Amino acid sequence: MLLYALFLDSNTQPVMKKISRRTALKSSLKTAAAISAPIFLPSSVLGLGGKNTGPNSRINIGLIGHGKIMHGHRKYHLGRDSVEVVALCDVDSRKLDAALAEVKETKGRGCDTYEYYEDVMARSDVDAVVVGTPDHWHAQISIEAMKNGKDVYVEKPMTLTIEEGKVMRETCERYGNILQVGSQQRSNGAFRKAAELVLNGYIGKVHTIHARLGAFPEPTQYKEEPIPPELNYDRWLGPAPWEPYNFERIKGDYGGGWRRFWDYGSRKNGDWGAHHYDIIQWALGRDDTGPVEFVPKGYKGGTEQYYVYEDGTKIIRGYGRQGSGREHMIHFYGEEGEVMVSRGDKLDTKVASLKNMVLKPGDTRLYESSDHRADWLNSIRTRKQPICHVEIGHRTATICHLSGISERLKRPLRWDPVKETIVGDAEAAKWMSRPRRAPYGLLG
Amino acid sequence: MKLDLIRKCAVGALAAAISVSSFAGEYREEVLSIAKEFENSDPDAQYTARRNLEILVSAATAPEKSGGAAEITGDLLYALSQPESSREAKKYILRQLARVGTSKAVAPLAKLMMEEDALLAENARKAIESIKGNKAANALKKAYSKMDESGKKDIIRSLAHRGESSSIGFLGKELNSDSDVVASVAAWALGEIGGAKALNTLKAAYGSGLSKGVAGVVERSLLSHSSIDADTIADIFESGSSISTRRAALRELIGRKDDRALEVLEAGLESDDLDMRSIAIESGLASGVDDCQSLVLDRAIQMSGDDLAVLLAGLRNVRPETAETIGLQIFENGDEALQLNTLELLGEVGSVRSIGALLRTFDEGSRALKIKASLALAQLDSPALNDWLNDMLSSGVEKDVLLAQEVLAYRNVPGAKERLLEFVSHENADFSKGALKTLSVIADESDLDQLYSISRKSTGETERLIISLLKKLAPEFGSESLKSRVEAL
Incomplete structure (x- = not known):
């Protein structure tokens, strides 16, 4: 007999309305059982075996890249009983040793360490990996992981190039992996509320948005230094062009380090931009598409870089000189109000009471997550797409990259978000990909 | 130092290798000038030279510049051929050629590709890789036989990145290479190039005694072809070299919704592999096919x-x-x-x-469950819930009233705020507190005015609580008039 047929026979009438509220509330369990009585099956029959028989299988994970950003991931996963950290990987044995010491201290036992991520991929007992390397390694490691049947948490921005994003999306779809991008602002209540207010039209039609990204120092060409024996520098560079070693080049530093170089990221566009552009896409309901025009700072005397959506909504990097709202990271201007949001749960609105607005039942409610990593782990168990899945990560990264290309070429770009191509500029279109240094060809 | 020796040799060899027309292009002087900038070893000057070259090439190839790519290619090649150009200059010139180079760069780049200086040789290969047309493809193929295993891999990658269908026959032969490394890259390349001919080449090789490693790459490449037939996918599902390709095959077969889908779905559901x-x-x-859904349910x-979590x-x-019926059971x-997952579903x-179930959980559940229940109560598309809360x-009944008041902080129920405002001056102090607590997170400007009026008629604890709330909220979004009145309280 079909179980679901039994379920379908259940009482679908609004019987609750007929039951005294108080009675129901005093013992809702009883009420629920009563409603379900005609089809209620003991838990042993359902296969549940009683309470505490949920998705308890422990997830074995590998942590790849032990720079600054991995610190939080490591601590988080080591602190959860449902997760077993079974592999650590880094091209610098000093970082690997430090990470291993932390594992031993927390868990009372060590785990395997690797210099080459391929060795993590080869382990069939690794269910998932966290990729916390610099950006130029994100795609290759993530794709290899997915092809080896592993789920992935990859730091933001998801990719270094637009073409990498297309391959990641296709791979994820084909192999059915769970991939979460580390744009964790989506898992913060203030950002979600801000996005919901904007998305549901509570400030009217949005015409302008400011996003505060800050700036890195200009890249430079450091003098060559001896490569430390603990570091596999060739491997650190990976698919990026060869450049002489200098500690400042590879340093993990939120104020610069490798982040200031185009070879390893999209500078601030891929740094804070990956966070804020992501929230803007979410708030505008554009997670599966993108803007159509990108204009660099300095073009025709413009003081700020900006990009524009098809309906004219303009996203400006920075706040210019007017100062208003500078204290916030993202500032949405609508025809009937404003929404301003920042980290630290800071949400302000004009009209001020708007932030107290309770969404109506018919309003669009955005995916709710209050813990980005937990959301990923839950998705691994349920196979439900996580809050910042591959398509979202790819579309946001595309904005970061197009902003960067426009900045580097010093000219505006037209973008077709449906065909995902740069329009009318064949040379610029070549920047959607980057030559990859041998032997680190993508997928090769 | 070996590196220095290589560099010196390379400089001499480059000049001999590159033969370029002496016709000066529009950008020649600028390119040469920038090439000279690379001689300055100051780090910032090096970066500036690199950036200046990038900007010059970008301007030369802007959409409005007809023939700009050919023009700048000639001038970049000229600078590349100059003995006095430094290795750094050559490195970045080659990188620019990889962006904008035209077919006239192929011959000199092909010679550079065979030079001892591995860095420049590789940059030359990447530049050829990006140049359209048969000349570039032939140059890569011609170089192949002279390469060692690592070089062969790189050439195959270049052909794949170009989508070079003219190399399918040659790549097919390499599937049987003595080197598993070369055979694997060839298999990957055939997947990248795509098309019926590449697919047939891969199919012919699959099952012909390939090593496990190569077979795995062939499987991945086959699965990357949208036109792959169901029989081949079924073969991969049944005897694939890895669990990941078998899973991908299963997913693909079910997604196709053909007769075979039910059969493999059943096998998948009975698998020992979670x-x-x-x-x-x-x-x-997700298939949307009744029979498939029934089989699962x-x-x-x-x-x-574990399975139920996925089912949910x-x-x-x-x-x-x-979904609701099964969800309630779970x-x-x-x-x-x-x-937690069920509450989201409900x-x-x-x-x-x-x-x-939602109200009970909101009332009695753990903190995590209560949060999920509050979201579900906010979202539930049931007018009956509004009636329920009003009732x-x-x-x-104190428990009912207080619970309903709390739910109203999450669910927008028409007329609810008016009800809460009535409760503020209720004789039951708990009702008053509950109402104020919810109003503190949902009140707007007009609600504050009403609260002010209520405060003027209140006494004792109620008055104190209202004033406390007004002093917090009025500065944020009260009217100017209210702000001054509240300040005076």
């Missing part, structure tokens, strides 16, 4: 907690009433992890039947 079962459950429910009765997520693809019997697909507010 991930295989997960894909079967997820794909079967029929097995719900035997599912473990997939229930969004079946009829809402079915909710009553599952552990907290399952319950918020999306639930009806009046879910109200009891609770009117019941006079």
Whole structure:
């Protein structure tokens, strides 16, 4: 007999309305059982075996890249009983040793360490990996992981190039992996509320948005230094062009380090931009598409870089000189109000009471997550797409990259978000990909 | 130093290798000038030179510059051929040629590709890789036989990145290379190039005694072809070299919704491998095919907690009433992890039947469950819940009233704020406090005015609480008039 047929026979009438509220509330369990009585099956029959028989299988994970950003991931996963950290990987044995010491201290036992991520991929007992390397390694490691049947948490921005994003999306779809991008602002209540207010039209039609990204120092060409024996520098560079070693080049530093170089990221566009552009896409309901025009700072005397959506909504990097709202990271201007949001749960609105607005039942409610990593782990168990899945990560990264290309070429770009191509500029279109240094060809 | 020797040799060899017309292009002087800038070893000057070259090439190839790519290619090649150009200059010139180079660069680049200086040789290969046309393809193929294993891999990658269909025959032969490394890259390349001919080449090789490693790459490449036939996918599902390709095959077959889908779905559901079962459950429910969904739901009765978690997520693809019924069953019997996911589902697909479970959980559940329940109560598309809450507010039963007041902080119920404002001056102090607590997070400007009026008629604890609330909220969004009145309190 079909179980679901039994379920379908259940009482679908609004019987609750007929039951005294108080009675129901005093013992809702009883009420629920009563409603379900005609089809209620003991838990042993359902296969549940009683309470505490949920998705308890422990997830074995590998942590790849032990720079600054991995610190939080490591601590988080080591602190959860449902997760077993079974592999650590880094091209610098000093970082690997430090990470291993932390594992031993927390868990009372060590785990395997690797210099080459391929060795993590080869382990069939690794269910998932966290990729916390610099950006130029994100795609290759993530794709290899997915092809080896592993789920992935990859730091933001998801990719270094637009073409990498297309391959990641296709791979994820084909192999059915769970991939979460580390744009964790989506898992913060203030950002979600801000996005919901904007998305549901509570400030009217949005015409302008400011996003505060800050700036890195200009890249430079450091003098060559001896490569430390603990570091596999060739491997650190990976698919990026060869450049002489200098500690400042590879340093993990939120104020610069490798982040200031185009070879390893999209500078601030891929740094804070990956966070804020992501929230803007979410708030505008554009997670599966993108803007159509990108204009660099300095073009025709413009003081700020900006990009524009098809309906004219303009996203400006920075706040210019007017100062208003500078204290916030993202500032949405609508025809009937404003929404301003920042980290630290800071949400302000004009009209001020708007932030107290309770969404109506018919309003669009955005995916709710209050813990980005937990959301990923839950998705691994349920196979439900996580809050910042591959398509979202790819579309946001595309904005970061197009902003960067426009900045580097010093000219505006037209973008077709449906065909995902740069329009009318064949040379610029070549920047959607980057030559990859041998032997680190993508997928090769 | 060996590196220095290589560099010196390379400089001499480059000049001999590159033969360029002496015709000076529009950008020659600028390119040469920038090339000279690379001689300055100051780090910032090096970067500036690099950036200046990038900007010059960008300007030369802007859309409005007809023939700009050919022009700048000639001038870059000229600078490349100059003995006095430094290795750094050559490195970055080659990188620019990889962006904008035209076919006239192929011959000199092909010679550079064979030079001893590995860095420059590789940059030359990448530049050829990006140049359209047969000349570039032929140059790569011609170089292949002279390469060692590593170089062969690189050439194959270049051909794949170009989507070079003229190399399919040659790559097919390399599938049987003595080197598994070369054979694997060839298999990958055939997948990248795509098309019927590449697919047939891969199919012919599959099952012909390839090593496990190469077979695995062939499987991945086959699966990357949208035109792959169901029989081949079924072969991969049944005897694939890795669990990941078998899972991908299962997913693909179910997604195709043909006659074979039910058969493989059943096999997937009965698999010992949790991930295989997960894909079967997820794909079967997402297929939208009644028979497939039934097959999955029929097995719900035997599912473990792990499988049920996947089932729960997939229930969004079946009829809402079915999803709700199964969801309620799992909710009553599952552990907290399952319950959290069920609450999410019930918020999306639930009806009046879910109200009891949601309210109970909101009232009695753990903090995590309460949060999920509040979201579900906010979202539940059931007018009956609004009636329910209004009835609770009117019941006079303390537990009901307080619970309803709390829910109103999350659910927008028409007329609810008016009811809460009435409660503010209620003789039951708990009702008053409950109402004020909810109003503190949902009140707007006009509500504050009403609260002010109520405060003027209140005394004791109620008055104190209202004033406290007004002093917090009025500065944020009270009218100017209210602000001054509240300040005076």
